[in-house]
Amino acid sequence: MSAKKIVQLKENPAVTNFREYLKISSVHPDVDYSGCVEFLQRQADSLDLPLAIYHVVPKKPIVVLTWRGTEPSLPSILLNSHMDVVPVFAEKWTRDPFGAEKDENGNIFARGSQDMKCVGIQYLEAVRRLKAAGAKLCRTLHISFVPDEEIGGGDGMKAFVHTSDFKALNIGFALDEGIASPTEEFALFYGERSIWQIHVHCPGTPGHGSLLHPDTAGEKLRVVIDRFMDFRQKEKDKLAANPALTVGDVTTINLTMLKGGVQANVVPPELTAVFDMRLAVTQDHREFEALLQSWCKEAGRDVHYDFELKNKRNAITALDSSNPFWMAFKAECDSLKLKLKPAIFPGGTDSRYVRLVGIPALGFSPMNRTPVLLHDHDEFLNEKVFLHGIDIYERLIPAVANVSV
Numbered sequence: 142m143s144a145k146k147i148v149q150l151k152e153n154p155a156v157t158n159f160r161e162y163l164k165i166s167s168v169h170p171d172v173d174y175s176g177c178v179e180f181l182q183r184q185a186d187s188l189d190l191p192l193a194i195y196h197v198v199p200k201k202p203i204v205v206l207t208w209r210g211t212e213p214s215l216p217s218i219l220l221n222s223h224m225d226v227v228p229v230f231a232e233k234w235t236r237d238p239f240g241a242e243k244d245e246n247g248n249i250f251a252r253g254s255q256d257m258k259c260v261g262i263q264y265l266e267a268v269r270r271l272k273a274a275g276a277k278l279c280r281t282l283h284i285s286f287v288p289d290e291e292i293g294g295g296d297g298m299k300a301f302v303h304t305s306d307f308k309a310l311n312i313g314f315a316l317d318e319g320i321a322s323p324t325e326e327f328a329l330f331y332g333e334r335s336i337w338q339i340h341v342h343c344p345g346t347p348g349h350g351s352l353l354h355p356d357t358a359g360e361k362l363r364v365v366i367d368r369f370m371d372f373r374q375k376e377k378d379k380l381a382a383n384p385a386l387t388v389g390d391v392t393t394i395n396l397t398m399l400k401g402g403v404q405a406n407v408v409p410p411e412l413t414a415v416f417d418m419r420l421a422v423t424q425d426h427r428e429f430e431a432l433l434q435s436w437c438k439e440a441g442r443d444v445h446y447d448f449e450l451k452n453k454r455n456a457i458t459a460l461d462s463s464n465p466f467w468m469a470f471k472a473e474c475d476s477l478k479l480k481l482k483p484a485i486f487p488g489g490t491d492s493r494y495v496r497l498v499g500i501p502a503l504g505f506s507p508m509n510r511t512p513v514l515l516h517d518h519d520e521f522l523n524e525k526v527f528l529h530g531i532d533i534y535e536r537l538i539p540a541v542a543n544v545s546v
């Protein structure tokens with residue numbers, strides 16, 4: 142028997158299951174979710190759990206496996222993951238991005254290995270172990286697999302949370318994705334920043350490029366860029382000065398587009414700058430908008446803006462005794478000696494929609510000592526880290542599902 146064959150025979154069935162899910166290429170654009178649904182139906186059958194499929198729009202299935210609790214009238218626990226993955230640049234990968242190859246160190250390479258097919262399978266495998274051990278949970282568990290998170294969740298969780306189907310699940314607390322951590326610590330996310338994307342228009346006196354007209358678009362644009370970039374620098378300094386802060390704790394501003402002009406010797410009637418901004422959860426929205434207005438006024442006559450995107454202030458999940466699910470989660474992490482690093486998520490996840498309807502949600506992917514490779518080439522997860530994640534959920538799931546108040 143070859144050495145390779147022996148390795149295959151020894152593989153933990155949970156790892157085999159994970160690799161099988163990774164091989165289903167649920168990749169954007171135009172994801173075909175049918176392979177995922179078939180796979181999840183087989184999982185539900187093997188776990189002896191009912192599976193429901195909801196649709197907010199056709200061809201965008203929201204798959205929910207349910208393990209009924211002994212006290213089903215109590216608000217339930219949602220374990221959420223998304224089925225879709227971001228596109229790959231196959232030529233930049235050293236392996237097949239949908240091959241789920243495992244190297245001699247146990248690293249499993251595939252798109253979605255970190256973001257976030259790992260977590261979906263870890264939930265299922267933890268439940269498999271709990272059921273096999275005869276465990277009974279007080280609260281009902283809903284394990285959801287949603288579409289389109291990577292394109293904003295518009296046809297997925299964003300819409301689903303407002304349906305009667307979602308309300309009928311009676312969810313009291315949710316777990317969703319986090320990010321890998323290269324250190325011993327585990328990242329834990331309790332909130333997200335608000336996204337504002339703004340177009341600042343600077344109209345001015347047009348004319349010939351050889352003259353010095355007053356009130357030109359370029360002079361105004363300079364002031365606009367200066368003010369936005371000065372603010373950016375202050376936030377950058379704040380972040381650099383305090384090692385306890387992460388980028389999610391500050392307001393970020395980036396100049397992303399510049400528009401205007403027709404010809405090198407013509408002073409244009411308007412120049413426009415586009416900025417992407419992520420407002421820290423501590424940022425007062427009204428104050429910040431007043432600041433933007435003052436910058437425009439300072440830049441000169443008729444400088445104005447419009448929003449491409451303007452998120453409302455996102456709800457954050459309390460990490461204190463007012464949140465019994467957090468207390469149970471934290472106590473269990475402490476007894477497992479897991480070091481948690483609470484933070485505000487730097488990007489956006491489906492958690493924000495869940496929090497928006499008043500449900501506390503934590504973003505947690507149990508992957509420490511792992512390089513952060515979400516959306517990157519050669520995304521991988523080590524099988525030992527993956528399996529340890531199942532051990533962790535095997536403890537965390539009962540902890541939150543048995544919260545009695």
Ligand code: ZN
Pocket residue numbers: 223256257290318
């Ligand atoms: Zn994700």
